[in-house]
Each structure stands twice: as structure tokens, then as C-alpha cells.
Amino acid sequence: MRARAVTGMTLLLLSPLLASCGDDEDTTKPGDVIRAQVDDQFKKGTEATVVLPTGRLLITAAEPVDSAGSDETRARENVEAPSGAVLVPITWQYDPWASNRLDGVFDTDDTPIIDLVSEGEAYRLPPPDDGSEAGESFYVVVDGDGTDRTLELEFDGVVQSVDLKNGDVEAGGAQGLYDIADKRLKPEPCDDAGKWFDTKLATVEFGCDIVGPVLTPYAGGEWAPDGRLFMVLTLSTELRSYTLTNGLGGAARYAAGTVKVKATLDGSTPVSSVSNDDGTDACPIPASAVCGWSKHLIFEVPAKDSEQGPLTTEVSYGLVLGSAFGEFDPPNRQKVDAEEEIKLWEK
Numbered sequence: 001m002r003a004r005a006v007t008g009m010t011l012l013l014l015s016p017l018l019a020s021c022g023d024d025e026d027t028t029k030p031g032d033v034i035r036a037q038v039d040d041q042f043k044k045g046t047e048a049t050v051v052l053p054t055g056r057l058l059i060t061a062a063e064p065v066d067s068a069g070s071d072e073t074r075a076r077e078n079v080e081a082p083s084g085a086v087l088v089p090i091t092w093q094y095d096p097w098a099s100n101r102l103d104g105v106f107d108t109d110d111t112p113i114i115d116l117v118s119e120g121e122a123y124r125l126p127p128p129d130d131g132s133e134a135g136e137s138f139y140v141v142v143d144g145d146g147t148d149r150t151l152e153l154e155f156d157g158v159v160q161s162v163d164l165k166n167g168d169v170e171a172g173g174a175q176g177l178y179d180i181a182d183k184r185l186k187p188e189p190c191d192d193a194g195k196w197f198d199t200k201l202a203t204v205e206f207g208c209d210i211v212g213p214v215l216t217p218y219a220g221g222e223w224a225p226d227g228r229l230f231m232v233l234t235l236s237t238e239l240r241s242y243t244l245t246n247g248l249g250g251a252a253r254y255a256a257g258t259v260k261v262k263a264t265l266d267g268s269t270p271v272s273s274v275s276n277d278d279g280t281d282a283c284p285i286p287a288s289a290v291c292g293w294s295k296h297l298i299f300e301v302p303a304k305d306s307e308q309g310p311l312t313t314e315v316s317y318g319l320v321l322g323s324a325f326g327e328f329d330p331p332n333r334q335k336v337d338a339e340e341e342i343k344l345w346e347k
Contacts, residue, residue: 028141030085031123035074036137042091048167049095051177052155053106053218056095057128058135061164064088064146068139079139086146088116088164092128093135102180105214105232105296107274108221113154119144122152158223176217176229184214187236196315196338201247205240206338213344215306219298220272230271231301231308233344235263236280236294239317242336250328256291258318259283265299265308272298291317309344 028034036042045062064086068079081087115122123140142149151162158173171178191208193199212233217223219230242254263270275281276294283291293315301308315338324330 028079028082030082030121030141030143032141033125034068034079034087034139034141036068036089036091036139037072037074037076039132039134039137040091040093041072041137042089045089045091046164046167048162048164048169050151050153050160050162050169051171051174052112052153052160053102053108053110053177054094054112054130054155057112057153058093058095059151059162059164060091061149062089064142064149065139073139081141085141085143087139088118088142088146088149089137089139090116090151090164091135091137093132094128094130096133102185102214102216105216105219105234105274105298106221107219107296108156110156110221115152115154116140116142116149117152118142118146118149156218156223158218173217173223176215180214180216184212187211190340190342191237196340197336201245202336203243203245205242207236207238207240208340209236210234210311210342210344211236213309215301220274224300224303227303228300229303229306231265231299231306232296233311234276234294234296235261235311235313236276236292237261237315238280238285238293239291240289242317242319244330246326246328246330248327250324250326252324252328252330253322254319254334255289255322256283256317257320259291259293260316261293261295262314263297264312265301268299270297271300274298307345310341311344312339312341314339 042060042062045060048059050057066081066086068087070076070078073079111127114125114127116125121143123142129136149164153160160172160174161170187209190210191206193204193206197204210233213231215229215231217229219232224230239256243251245251274296280292280294285292317336319334319336321330321332
């Protein structure tokens, strides 16, 4: 996984404060960012949605203005644009309903680098706050009349642009992020125990869910190489109990203490495997006898032949005897294996 330092971030975060400090003389200059009074102040204007590895960024941009009154700024001060400049009003917010839907897959601590570009000049903006529930609104001071105004959002080397006049988005190399359908992010069962296990003499309480697969140009903290995509899915299994009989009326009930899983796609192993952080990737799951395994699996596939599969999954459990009855003297420990080929795409 790669992390990237954004230089000058401290100064950027301070710029709203610096821009709104009240001196005896007007110090407003191009590039200043002035906080608006209300978080979601600019509800009317040009709207656009930009999909980033950090989430869906919802943007509203109002028409440029020459000034902002004391009832429109966070500092409650009148702000006048310098001669030959204007204020560009912007509201943005990460979509609270969708911004964390692929956190485990994208697995990044990076932030976008954003410039407001107007008449050939680029003005660096502080990155959006992913913890802001109501959004962030601000004015950006730019030279000229602001007729030509575009946001450029760079994430780990890939640039997207938004025309703030009409809302048009040029996604460039990030286009695949827009193609991830929400229906692909719903869990689907894959837990027919009769297919996974030999159940002639065993009764198995077993669960399996799969989310995806989705095809994305970004996963695991990096962009896919040219001509390639990442195929990502989340596989979760759990063994609740395993009861073995001897065919003569005796039975033994086991719980799993260890689990090993090998998942391959057409013989290839994942380029990355990220543990699900919801507590289900543990054997046993705390405060239960359930043996869980849950990971985000990232495979690299050709962009022109991306719907690879099936997913061959081999699971091996280390079992510990809990109880036995009848004419049966089972071992205290034993291993049981399960295997299945999971169909990933509807043909």
C-alpha cells in the first residue's frame, strides 16, 4: 500500500483563518479561501458529482460575486474582492450515503489535491473534510471575472476536472470508478453446505457470503497498470458447528479453532488480501464459538477480458471436540476440508 504526503497542507488548512482575520486594511488577495457562514450555504448553482477513491464528492458552485456580506461569512465580516478579482462560491461534501461503500477495497489514507483553475491561474484549495456531516462552503478569491472556472482533482497521479459553469466532469483514468453499480455491493449467499462439505456422516452449520465482484481501476491503495483492472470481491465464511456421526447412533460435536482459506481466480492468487474490519475475520469470533474468515480479495485482470472466474475456494478447519454421545470414541482434534467453485458472473 502506498501513502503520499501532501506538502504545504498546514498552510492550506490555515488559509481560511488567515483570509478571514480582520485587519484595519483589506488584505484579501487572489487565492484566499474565505469560509461561508453556513456549511451548506450554496444550495443553488451548478451541481456535479466526482467519484474519488475517498468517496463521492458532491459539489455545488454558485455564480461569482464581487463581495460577501457580514451575514454570509463565518467571521461575520464584509469581504470585498480586490480590484480586478471576484469571489467564487463553492459548497462540497462527501456523499454520506455512499462515501464508505468501498473503504475496505480502496484502502487508502491519501487525500485529493484540488485546484480551482480560472483564466489559466491555479488556486490550491484545502481538501474536503470527510467527517463533515453538513458540508463545507467557502469563497475563493480569483483574478478576472471567473467566467472560466474549473476544479481539477488529482488523486495519486490521476486527474479529473469539473467545469463549474455546466457541471461537466472529465474523469480520465478514473472513469471506471463511476461504473461500479451499487447492486454489485450487496451480499449474495454461497453457503450450500452440501456442495462445500462431504455430508454423508456430517451435519454442518456453515455460512458463506460474497460481495461483488466489482471492476475498478483503483484498489488496495494504487491505480491498476495500463490495460489492466482490479477485480475485487469480499468473501466471508463462518463455521458455526460440525457434527460427525458414526452411523451407529453415536455423534460428536466439534467447534473450529483455526481456519485457512485459499481463493484463486483461474489459478491466480490475489495481488492483495485485506482483512474485513467488521469483526468477522476471526476464529473464533469474540464471545462466540463461530469460526469466521472475511477478506477483501483483489485480483488483477485484463481490461479487455475482465470477467474472469469462477472463484475456486479451498477451506481447511482445525476442529476441537466439544461433546460426544452414544457408542462413539471420536478424536479430540481433527481437520476437515471444504471446497467450492463460486460462479461470479451471470452469463
